[in-house]
Amino acid sequence: MEKLDQSVYSPSPTPEVPRNELWRMFDRIAQRYDLLNRLLSFGQDVVWRKKLARFLPEGECLEVLDLATGTADVIIYLFQKSARVFRAVGIDLAERMLEIGQQKIREHQLDQVVELKVGDATRIPFPDNQFHVVTIAFGIRNVENVPQSLREMYRVLKPGGRALVLEFSLPRSPIVRNAYLFYFRNILPRIGGWISGDHYAYQYLNKTVESFPYGESFAQLMTEAGFSRVGYKSLTFGVATIYYGDKLM
Structure with missing residues (x-):
């Protein structure tokens, strides 16, 4: 697979959703975001997020930072799947998503060990060498x-x-890829738009998934950022991928 040759990847702004309106779009769909994730992925998004716990580094009392945390699903599942997670912070630019996430954190009785705050994944508001783990699920496409x-x-x-990093990817099998793209282009935007009331939000999802680097191309971006021992694991016929990389020094 060819490596991405752009120095910067960014989803193309559109007249419907300019760059500075992107996070408002997520706020508009926040109330039904979790429901739509479950329905449109046939429940696989829960399976994928829970699998992140298998890739945690060694050690106890892990401190986790979750970027583009949304409604805090990743944080909740990490606490459920691993007793080694000690504390977590989630940041996101969509404030309504964070409000819903905070409600879920309280419901799971995690409010003493989890903090959610407004923050930008390109300007993380923490000092160097602060966390054992940094995660981002289905958010790196949007930075x-x-x-x-x-x-x-x-x-x-x-x-x-x-x-x-957990992100959508394109299946290698032509049969699976064609079926996947048909669903993403023709079915998902209609159902997502109908339930959420925001038709463009789910057309945007399709466009960013198809244009985003995956597999070796994304792994190369991680290597160029300084990570060592970079690797990735395809999930569900390649529909999603978990990428991992270590900071050795």
């Missing part, structure tokens, strides 16, 4: 500057820490 965000993830990791 303004992917290489910068990856460098920021590297910066705030402690030596020996690990970055975990």
Whole structure:
């Protein structure tokens, strides 16, 4: 597979959703975001997020930073799947998503060990060498500057820490890929738009998934950001992928 040759990846702004309106779009669909994730992925999004716990680095009392945390699903599942997670912080630019996430954190009785705050994945508001783990699930496509965000993830990791990125990808099998793209282009936008009331939000999803680098191309971006021992694991016939990379020094 050819490596991405752009120095900066960014989803193309459109007249319907300019760059500075992107996070407002997520706020508009926040109330039904979790429901739509479950329906449109046939429940697989829960399976994929829970699998992130298998890639946690060694060690106890892990401190986690979750970027583009949304409604805090990743944080909740990490606490459920691993007793080694000690504390977590989630940041996102969509305030309504964070409000819903905070409600869920309280419901799971995690409010003493989890903090959610407004923050930008390209300008992470924490000092160097702060966290054992940095995660981002289905959010790296939406940041303004992917290489910068990856460098920021590297910066705030402690030596020996690990970055975990969960993102949509394109299946290698032509049969699976064609079926997947038909669903993404023709079915998902209609159902998502009907339930959420925001038709463009789910057309945007399709466009960014198809244009975003995946597999070796994305792994190369992580390597260029400074990560070592970079690898990735395809999930569900390649529909999604978990990428991982370590900060050795």
